[in-house]
Amino acid sequence: MPRFLTDFIQACMDGLLTGALYALIGMGLALIFGVMRIVNFAHGAFLMVGMYVSWVLFDKFQVNPYIGFLISGLFLFVFGYLVYRALIQPIRDRSDFMQILMTTGIALILVDSVQLKFGADYHQTIIDLTNRPPFSFGAFTLNRAALLSFVIAGVFIVGLQQFVVRSRTGQALRAIAQNREVAPLMGINVTMIQGFSFALGIAMAGLAGGLLLPALYLFPSVGEDYTLKAFVIVVLGGMGSIEGAAIGGLVLGMTESITSAYLGQQWALAVDFILFLLVLSLKPSGIFGRQRA
Amino acid sequence: MRTRLIAAILILFSAVCLVTPMASAQGTIKIGVITSLTGSQAAFGEAHKNGYAIAIDEINAKGGVLGKKVELDFYDDQSKPDQAVQGVSKLVDQDHVVMLLGAYSSENTKAIINPVSTHQIPLIIPTATADNVMDSKSPWVFRICAGANDYARATLEFLKHNGSPKTIAIVYEKTNFGQANMQAMKEQATAAGLQVVAVEEYEAKAPDYKAVLRRVKDKNPDVVYFGSYLLDATTLMRQSMEVDLNPKYYTSAGTGFAAAEFPTPKGAGRNAEFTFSVSQWLPDAPWPGSKEFDAEYFKRFNSHPQYHAMQAYQSLQTAAIAITNAKGTDAAKIRDALKNLNLKTSAFGPVKFDNGQNLHTVLITQVQGGKYHVVFPANLADVKPVIPAPRWADRK
Numbered sequence: 001m002p003r004f005l006t007d008f009i010q011a012c013m014d015g016l017l018t019g020a021l022y023a024l025i026g027m028g029l030a031l032i033f034g035v036m037r038i039v040n041f042a043h044g045a046f047l048m049v050g051m052y053v054s055w056v057l058f059d060k061f062q063v064n065p066y067i068g069f070l071i072s073g074l075f076l077f078v079f080g081y082l083v084y085r086a087l088i089q090p091i092r093d094r095s096d097f098m099q100i101l102m103t104t105g106i107a108l109i110l111v112d113s114v115q116l117k118f119g120a121d122y123h124q125t126i127i128d129l130t131n132r133p134p135f136s137f138g139a140f141t142l143n144r145a146a147l148l149s150f151v152i153a154g155v156f157i158v159g160l161q162q163f164v165v166r167s168r169t170g171q172a173l174r175a176i177a178q179n180r181e182v183a184p185l186m187g188i189n190v191t192m193i194q195g196f197s198f199a200l201g202i203a204m205a206g207l208a209g210g211l212l213l214p215a216l217y218l219f220p221s222v223g224e225d226y227t228l229k230a231f232v233i234v235v236l237g238g239m240g241s242i243e244g245a246a247i248g249g250l251v252l253g254m255t256e257s258i259t260s261a262y263l264g265q266q267w268a269l270a271v272d273f274i275l276f277l278l279v280l281s282l283k284p285s286g287i288f289g290r291q292r293a
Numbered sequence: 294m295r296t297r298l299i300a301a302i303l304i305l306f307s308a309v310c311l312v313t314p315m316a317s318a319q320g321t322i323k324i325g326v327i328t329s330l331t332g333s334q335a336a337f338g339e340a341h342k343n344g345y346a347i348a349i350d351e352i353n354a355k356g357g358v359l360g361k362k363v364e365l366d367f368y369d370d371q372s373k374p375d376q377a378v379q380g381v382s383k384l385v386d387q388d389h390v391v392m393l394l395g396a397y398s399s400e401n402t403k404a405i406i407n408p409v410s411t412h413q414i415p416l417i418i419p420t421a422t423a424d425n426v427m428d429s430k431s432p433w434v435f436r437i438c439a440g441a442n443d444y445a446r447a448t449l450e451f452l453k454h455n456g457s458p459k460t461i462a463i464v465y466e467k468t469n470f471g472q473a474n475m476q477a478m479k480e481q482a483t484a485a486g487l488q489v490v491a492v493e494e495y496e497a498k499a500p501d502y503k504a505v506l507r508r509v510k511d512k513n514p515d516v517v518y519f520g521s522y523l524l525d526a527t528t529l530m531r532q533s534m535e536v537d538l539n540p541k542y543y544t545s546a547g548t549g550f551a552a553a554e555f556p557t558p559k560g561a562g563r564n565a566e567f568t569f570s571v572s573q574w575l576p577d578a579p580w581p582g583s584k585e586f587d588a589e590y591f592k593r594f595n596s597h598p599q600y601h602a603m604q605a606y607q608s609l610q611t612a613a614i615a616i617t618n619a620k621g622t623d624a625a626k627i628r629d630a631l632k633n634l635n636l637k638t639s640a641f642g643p644v645k646f647d648n649g650q651n652l653h654t655v656l657i658t659q660v661q662g663g664k665y666h667v668v669f670p671a672n673l674a675d676v677k678p679v680i681p682a683p684r685w686a687d688r689k
Contacts, residue, residue, distance in 0.1 A: 007507070014503065120331040120371055124524050131562055133685070134535045141535055217500055217524050219333070260504040265495055266467070 006139045011261040012254055017146040019253020020153035021208050025226060026233030026245035026252075027160055028204030034177040034240030035197040036092060038099050043230045044223030045107035046202045050076050050209025051218050052114055058125055058213070065125060066148060069210025073203045080202025084195045092194070107227070115220040123218040130214050149211040156207060157246050160200075164242060173197050177240065225269065232276040238286025251287070321364040322357070322622060324612055325384030327395030327405065328605075332372025333497070336523050336552060337397050337601050341419065342367070343594050344605030345394075347586065352613045359620070363613060366390050370397075374404035381408040391622040392416070392615075394608045397601075399423030399470040409433055415628045417612055419604040422546065423473030427650055435631050435646050437611060438604050439653040441477040444546045444571045447655035448478070448518065449485045451569070451669040456680055458515030458541060462491035464505060464529070465520035465546075471497075474520035474546040482518075490514050497525040503532050510538045519545040523552045523560070530564040534685045541681035543568040553599045556660045565660045567682035572656045574600035574641055575667060577675060582640030607641035 029043050050072040057063035057071060087106065091098050129148065134141040164170040172193045175183045184190050209223075216222060233252050237244025255275060256268040263271070279287060326345060329338035345365055352363050366388050368380035377396045384390045392415040396402045402421035409416045410431040418426060418436040422444060427436055452458055461482050465471035475492060482489055490512040493505045506529070509517060517540045521529060526549025533543075545551075550570040554560040576587035576597055586606060590598040615634060619626035636644040644651055657669035659678050668678040 010507075011504070018501075119335075121335040122333045122524055124527065126527075126559065126562075131531060131564065141537070143535060215500065217333075217498065257504075260501070261507070264493075265499060265501070265504060268499075 001139065007261065008258070010140055011257045013140060013142060014146075015254030015257030016250060017142065017150045017253070018257065019250035020150045020157065021212055021249075022229060022233055022253050023157055023246040023249025024153045024204050024208040024211075025230050026237065026249040027157065027242045028201035028208070029230040030201075030234050030237065030240055030242045030245035031160075031164075031173075031197055031204070032201035033234060034242065035173050036088075036194050038088065038092065038198075039096065039103065040201070041100060041103040041227060042107035042110065043202075043205055044225065044227030045110040046076055046080065046223070047205040047209040047212075047226050048114065048220065048223030049079070049110055050206030051213050051216070051222065052118065053206070054210035054213045055123060055125060055218055058127075059123075064127060065210055065213045066127075066129075066152070069152070069207055069213070072210035073207035076206030076209075077199045077203035080206075081195055081199035083202070084198040088198060089191065089195070107223075111220050111223070118220070120220060125213050125218065127214055143215075145214045149215070152211060153208070156204070160204065161243060161246065169193065169196065229272060232272050235276055235279055236287050241286070244286055248286070321362040322359065322616065323364050323366050323388060323390045324609065325366045325368065325380075325388065325390035325393045325395075327368045327370055327377050327380040327384070327393065327401070329372040329397040329401065330367065330369035332370075333524070334372040334398055334522060336554060337420070337548075338369070338372075340553070340599060340602040341395075341397055341605040343590065344419075344598065344602035344607075345609050347589055347593070348606045348609035348613075352610070358613050358616050359622075365609075368395075370395075370401050372398065372401070374401045377401035377405050378408055381405050381412060381414075385412045385414050390414075391624070392612055392627055394419060394605070394612060396421070398468070399426060399473060400468045402426045403469050406431060406434060414624050415615070415631060417608045417631070419608040420601050421470075422548070423469045424477065425469065425473060427648075430648070432632075432649075433628055435649045435651070437608050437641070437644065437651045437653070438573055438600075439655045440650070441473040441546065442481070443653070443655045444474060445477040445481040447571055447657060447669075448544050448546075448569075449481055449487070451657040452487075452516060452542065452544070453485070454669070454671075455678055456541070458487065460488045460490045460512070460514045461516040461518055462493070462509045462512055462514035462540070463489065463518045463520070464491075464493045464495065464502075464509060466497040466522060466525055467494040468497070470522070470546075470548065471520035474518075478518050478520075478546075487516070495525070497522055500524070500528045501532075502529055503536055506532055506536045506538050510536055514540050516540055516542040516544055519543070519550060521545065521549040523549040523554060526550050526552070526555055527561040527564075530561040530568065534564050537685050539682070539684045543682055545570045547571045547573070547600070551599055551658065551665070552601075553596055556663045556665065563663075563688070566663075566688070567659065567661070567679055569657055569659050569668070569678070570665070572600055572658045572665065572667070573653060574603040575656065575658065575665060577667070578642070578656070579673060580640055580642045581638055586640050603641055607639055607644070610639065611636070611644055 032040050053072040053075050054065050054068035057068040130145045134143050172188045233248040234245050237248030259268045259271040328341040357363050370377035394417050399421040403426050406429050410433050416434050422441050424440040463475050463478050465475040491509050495502050495505050547570050551572050556565040615627050615630040618630040656667050658665040659668045666676040667674050
């Protein structure tokens with residue numbers, strides 16, 4: 001196989017591994033947006049909290065992050081639900097502007113509280129798996145930790161998608177997304193379901209945070225980039241479509257990986273946003289077409 | 294009634310006047326320290342703090358300076374240059390320190406040079422290696438550590454005497470520190486007849502350098518020279534293993550590659566083996582006080598110090614000597630005392646400032662068996678260098 005081809009395939013595979021985590025983050029945001037029309041500017045901050053939960057478990061109790069991420073997810077599910085009841089529900093029918101202020105405020109409070117509690121130091125989570133030689137086949141190599149994260153993320157992506165499509169609660173979620181006025185007339189408890197979907201969306205960010213921990217440096221503002229990336233993902237996939245967000249995440253991961261392989265790492269974020277602007281201006285319904293009703 | 298009130302005010306006023314100078318007279322000599330206690334460079338700020346702590350206790354145990362206790366006033370720059378600049382104003386204008394030590398990084402140190410010069414306060418730079426921190430030629434600025442050009446020179450000298458490789462790739466983090474070391478190595482390597490086959494920068498914050506390392510691997514260099522901080526150094530070595538990058542020499546501009554944590558399981562662990570680094574000091578350095586400093590450091594902090602801690606320690610010791618020689622805390626007198634200082638020996642070797650720059654010997658170390666060993670210059674070496682570094686596939 002010619003060299004340029006193996007390089008390209010390697011970059012694509014690395015991109016897919018990151019992309020699966022992006023997909024998880026994007027799906028969480030899409031779920032919240034689809035069911036509640038709430039634009040969650042605190043998504044990256046919740047992800048960061050998920051990372052810290054996992055890190056504290058690892059640092060204080062030697063819990064492997066590949067178990068800790070589940071606790072991160074659970075913790076953020078409960079935390080997300082409480083945030084919804086206390087802060088989001090009271091303003092859910094107010095203007096978009098109000099929601100943006102509220103979620104941005106939540107993000108600031110989360111980041112600064114974590115900084116107050118844990119300081120601004122950078123932490124690195126080194127587990128045995130990250131230091132092992134990579135998994136290799138032919139000319140290609142894959143980081144073992146990233147591969148494991150990819151597999152786990154894949155399970156949750158499919159699980160979430162199936163849940164939304166098949167379960168009764170999932171149907172209720174979709175009913176609210178389609179028409180919030182009619183849904184309660186069909187006997188759906190809108191407040192309950194919205195609280196649940198907000199919590200579920202935040203839990204996805206928490207799971208992703210736990211899975212990202214071995215791959216990233218941890219510091220209080222680590223989530224900022226991910227809030228922005230989550231928006232790019234959701235826009236790529238068509239606002240509010242969770243399947244679209246899954247594909248959007250994979251596309252974004254690959255775009256970044258190919259950009260850093262050929263143009264240099266410093267261009268990755270710039271290319272993200274060029275892609276974002278192109279999609280918004282040329283095909284606002286997202287690359288994958290069908291806008292959700 | 295009215296006279297009484299005036300009298301009362303006068304008494305109160307004179308009492309305040311009396312008390313204030315008394316407080317400062319029996320008080321202490323305050324030295325300001327700017328360093329990165331939090332943020333991305335907190336590991337090095339911690340080393341600074343520990344080094345300063347040992348120095349201050351030694352100084353005060355000997356009765357302080359000019360018969361007064363010395364007190365350190367720390368300002369945490371959070372690893373951010375704008376914060377370091379604020380630190381100068383805070384320490385000088387509000388806290389009235391008599392001189393400054395710091396900052397940690399080259400980026401933050403560069404930022405404080407101008408404010409230091411305008412405040413006309415002596416500054417000793419402990420660790421900033423980018424040579425542009427000395428560009429201002431400000432008479433108030435003194436640097437105790439060797440710089441990026443010295444690093445490149447020492448590394449090339451070592452390579453020349455150990456196999457004389459032909460090609461080099463430079464990989465550096467893109468702030469002042471990395472850029473300065475890249476620039477110095479690029480110029481000097483070319484001058485020394487090495488071919489620079491790749492120059493790659495990276496953003497330290499985003500820990501995926503595999504694309505950068507793959508591009509380096511494509512060029513198949515004999516030598517890789519890294520300009521990196523701690524977390525990126527550990528990640529670079531792990532990912533070098535992942536992409537199977539196999540130069541004959543992994544060399545580096547110290548810092549991350551010379552941090553205490555780097556060769557331990559908390560850092561790069563086994564992946565750190567065989568990496569070369571420049572170093573400014575080691576516990577076995579042949580200078581009186583080196584071993585004692587190491588022992589004291591180990592007793593207090595349960596780890597062995599790297600050169601960053603020693604440089605902080607020696608900066609404060611030097612400051613104390615300068616203030617003693619100046620016979621007072623007048624800024625211009627301290628500055629002149631530093632200018633005229635000629636320490637024949639110290640735990641950090643001889644200290645003498647030539648246009649503000651201390652002429653310091655740079656050592657080359659290699660990680661062998663999880664420990665730093667001096668391998669160059671030969672008269673100071675404690676082991677022989679392992680060359681070439683074994684290929685990743687052949688490492689256990």
